[in-house]
């Protein structure tokens with residue numbers, strides 16, 4: 001069985017570590033590859049080479065650095081289906097969802113091409129008598145990207161196209177659970193002609209993350225993953241004098257007002273809770289209703305949820321794929337039990353709808369827990385699976401208060417036909433990504449991916465626009481008198 005390769009100085013290499021992680025096709029429950037835990041020496045070598053490459057790369061005019069993006073973008077469109085198939089096989093999501101993952105990545109390549117405009121500085125003539133002052137942006141240095149399993153392609157692209165186009169070099173460490181998509185992307189990076197050392201890929205898990213955080217030549221770290229790890233990376237990275245941005249866990253509340261257009265929005269709501277099998281940091285997790293619409297919403301939601309067909313993501317009839325690992329599936333099942341034990345009513349149990357065609361796969365059907373009250377585990381904790389907790393609130397005001405008690409603030413949505421409710425919700429909810437009649441409030445590439453509270457560590461958010469430009473550059477002020 002093959003082992004995933006690193007990509008260092010434009011060459012594919014075997015890792016050197018002895019410890020192995022298994023990569024599965026979660027639909028079949030079968031191992032398909034191994035990943036070696038990285039060693040300190042090989043990680044440091046990749047960083048050293050990225051550091052050497054950066055001194056030359058920053059001298060390449062930005063208009064020339066952008067040309068590599070155009071080549072990469074073309075190659076990605078040409079290989080879209082192949083990349084998406086690899087993603088489906090290592091992650092489990094449907095082929096359409098995987099294509100969406102790649103298209104979102106491509107949008108970040110396109111957005112990074114605006115770098116020449118965004119790099120423009122500022123200047124003031126005659127700031128004092130005979131003195132001019134200007135502000136220029138210069139690259140940060142060598143940047144690291146550490147990504148989670150759930151969007152194997154898109155999330156590294158939230159960062160590295162901007163980083164390299166702004167004159168930095170990067171070391172990317174994908175999730176050890178889904179490393180194959182980025183390994184394939186490195187083929188395209190190679191064909192795009194990026195010089196040696198500009199984009200490096202190092203595989204592994206926790207140990208490689210520590211080697212990156214301890215290496216003095218790393219100037220910036222872009223992390224996405226769970227809150228405990230994001231906090232660890234943020235604290236260790238910043239105490240080692242690195243600039244760090246860390247996207248983290250989520251618990252997203254979806255409020256359905258009595259005036260909502262239920263027929264027109266039910267598929268969108270279902271997509272929010274069960275798309276990507278609920279393994280999405282923007283996934284709906286708690287459905288908030290009111291006494292006057294609870295039964296109507298629950299009936300429609302349950303009817304659509306029951307229709308979802310589980311299966312292998314490459315099959316056209318599949319609506320929902322498996323979870324990433326057996327232990328994760330069992331963890332989600334324990335949440336369903338916790339919901340029942342703490343007073344919830346299981347109105348749909350995903351354990352009753354496994355996938356009979358693939359009995360070894362890590363499948364769990366859509367679940368719905370009704371009567372979920374404040375303080376219950378399924379009301380507060382991230383489940384990261386296809387489980388909807390239904391909470392009924394006695395008023396709009398109270399619903400806003402309940403939602404704002406969450407420790408997380410990644411996303412929240414309202415379904416309504418009232419502009420007044422939508423405006424109040426958008427203004428009052430303490431979450432960084434707000435949906436109005438949109439269940440997955442995913443910002444496009446040139447907007448920041450704006451998590452708040454325990455869903456984000458740092459100040460400059462992922463993706464392009466002002467935050468991306470500021471994260472990957474230092475500002476320098478030059479004061480001149482001639």
Ligand code: NAD
Pocket residue numbers: 146147148149150151173174175176204205206207209210224225226227229230232247248249250280281382384410449451455
């Ligand atoms: P994870 O935290 O387990 O892993 C993320 C990365 O950290 C991986 O590359 C992994 O190798 C590394 N890692 C794992 N444990 C580590 C440790 N102890 N020390 C150092 N590094 C470690 O996350 P995951 O399970 O891959 O991804 C799911 C999580 O990511 C969910 O909580 C989800 O909400 C979150 N997520 C957040 C966003 C966002 O933008 N806020 C986006 C996607 C996913």
